[in-house]
Amino acid sequence: MxxxxxxxxxxxxxxxxxxxxxxxxxxxxxxxxxxxxxxxxxxxxxxxxxxxxxxxxxxxxxxxxxxxxxxAEENLLAVTGPDMPRLAWHIGNRHTPCQIEADRLLIQRDHVIMAMLSHLGATVTEVSEPFTPEGGAYGHGRTHAHEHGNTLHTHSHDHTHSNGHSHDDGHHHPHDH
CATH class of the missing domain: 2.60.260.20 (Urease metallochaperone UreE, N-terminal domain)
Known part of the structure; x- marks a missing residue:
């Protein structure tokens, strides 16, 4: 059969x-x-x-x-705090998938992101729930890791500041081309 x-x-x-x-x-x-x-x-x-x-x-x-x-239920971090837009910005700046709710943000468990958010004043609680994060801004369903075919492309974000210096944030992504 x-x-x-x-x-x-x-x-x-x-x-x-x-x-x-x-x-x-x-x-x-x-x-x-x-x-x-x-x-x-x-x-x-x-x-x-x-x-x-x-x-x-x-x-x-x-x-x-x-x-x-x-x-499915997954091991997640529930993030709350007095400045939710700022916390959401920092999560997004790290290209971390995030489920946005009225009173909290949900992200996959990551001890580095957990420490960063705690340092920013967030309350971070371990939970186990279904995870349905926001899709990418262009309707791809993922914030990164769009791989079509077998080609892996990487890039870095080179940011130039108004004071004339720049930095590379050092992370790389597979992209579809």
Whole structure:
């Protein structure tokens, strides 16, 4: 018997799901992989390009079934503080995926970012919850790490300040070209 395959992604509300697959934020960025549903059925994901999936998206299988993507619980940091815009700016400046809520920010656990935020006056609490961060500004679904094909491109951010000196922030990203 041939394993059902998903070549197509549907958005939430486009079809009725017959089963669910629970994936972490990192697992929701894929092109080709065998997944197992909560009911124990296996299927192959074989997409044309690496794709960022959102909570609620659906895999359309070759046998006609639809499998809904559910955001898995993950180990996160809940960030609160008196100057939330400033904290959000520092998180974004480090290209850290961030779930923005009315009274807190959620990010993946990272001891370096945790120390930086604490130093800035934030209250940082470890939590375990589903993680559905904001997508990229240009609709890619990810703030970075867009890789299409097998080409990895890196760049650095060279910032020049009004006082005439510049610095390289030293981080590099894979980019699609």
């Amino acid at each position: 041939t394993q059902p395959t998903a070549h197509t992604i549907l958005h939430a509300g486009d079809a009725q799901a017959t089963d669910l697959v629970t994936l972490t934020y990192d697992e929701r960025f894929l092109r080709r992989k065998v997944l197992t549903t909560v009911q124990g059925d296996r299927f192959l994901v074989d997409l044309e390009h690496t794709t960022s999936l959102d909570h609620g998206d659906l895999f359309l299988l070759t046998d006609g079934r639809c499998i809904e993507v559910i955001a």
